Amino acid sequence: MVTHEQQTEKTALIVEDDKAVLQLIRLYLAQAGYRILEAQDGVAGLRMALEESPDIVLLDLNLAGMDGIEVCKNVRSESDVPIIMVTARVEEEDRLTGLDLGADDYVSKPFSPRELVARVNAVLRRTQRNAENQKETGNHLTAGAVVIDLDRRSATVLGTEIDLTPTEFRLLSYFIEGRGRTVSRDQIIENVFGYDFSGYDRTVDTHVSNLRKKLESANPEGQHLKTMYGVGYRFDV
Structure with missing residues (x-):
């Protein structure tokens, strides 16, 4: 109806x-x-x-x-x-x-x-x-073997496309844009989710864990997404 x-x-x-x-x-x-x-x-x-x-x-x-x-x-x-x-x-x-x-x-x-x-x-x-930010940052983001196509909303590792959910895609884009910088859960919530995610902190960890598994499955030698215990996460190249 x-x-x-x-x-x-x-x-x-x-x-x-x-x-x-x-x-x-x-x-x-x-x-x-x-x-x-x-x-x-x-x-x-x-x-x-x-x-x-x-x-x-x-x-x-x-x-x-x-x-x-x-x-x-x-x-x-x-x-x-x-x-x-x-x-x-x-x-x-x-x-x-x-x-x-x-x-x-x-x-x-x-x-x-x-x-x-x-x-x-x-x-x-x-x-x-997010859509406006993508327009401002150009068509691609690159960090080592990881390349994000913002127009197609797709990501490749060593030239092979990986299957990401929309949330994982936004998360990877955020990590690559801030590569080398440690970000907290609160920063991820504010910049990736964009709303009060209070009470669901484990969800951030779950998304990061799933993203890490997909990246490492595509490139076992490239463990870029690191957990900074007690602080947050950092994407290194």
Whole structure:
């Protein structure tokens, strides 16, 4: 089902099977100036995410037809649209799985509608800022055997392309831009995620760990991404 509360610049797709929650999210996002698209099952949500080109997707995990993890995985294979998972699942493993697949944020039910809107706004600001930064820094970033193509949003190691999630791509770009400099979790949160990530510090570590594994798998001799214990991380060439 598609509703057009008002025509504005940004469109939010809500994929949620709980009608009360869907109505609550719709109300607050519409009041914040968003055009709203809705789907109440995973199959419809996936189709709309790929066909309607929303600016952001708010995705429940417990969906009929196709659960939110599968929807996220399939969307991310085709699109880098920002995804916020909104779910009653509280297990850390569910949260980390979603984030590993490329979700940009994770909000647990019950939630504050105003905080949810703030997170939506923050994710979109970060997305826009990253796009603007890429335009300013040129088409490529290079650090040793690692080359990032900002236009294609791809990365190669020793000439071989590596499969990165959107979050991993942003993280690698940030590390390469600041190569040789130690950065803290807080700096990563501010510059890569762009919103208050308080309470989810392990997520930063998980993304860094996954990125490191992919880099070292492509080039076992090139262990560039180093953990500075008690401080943060540093990318050396």
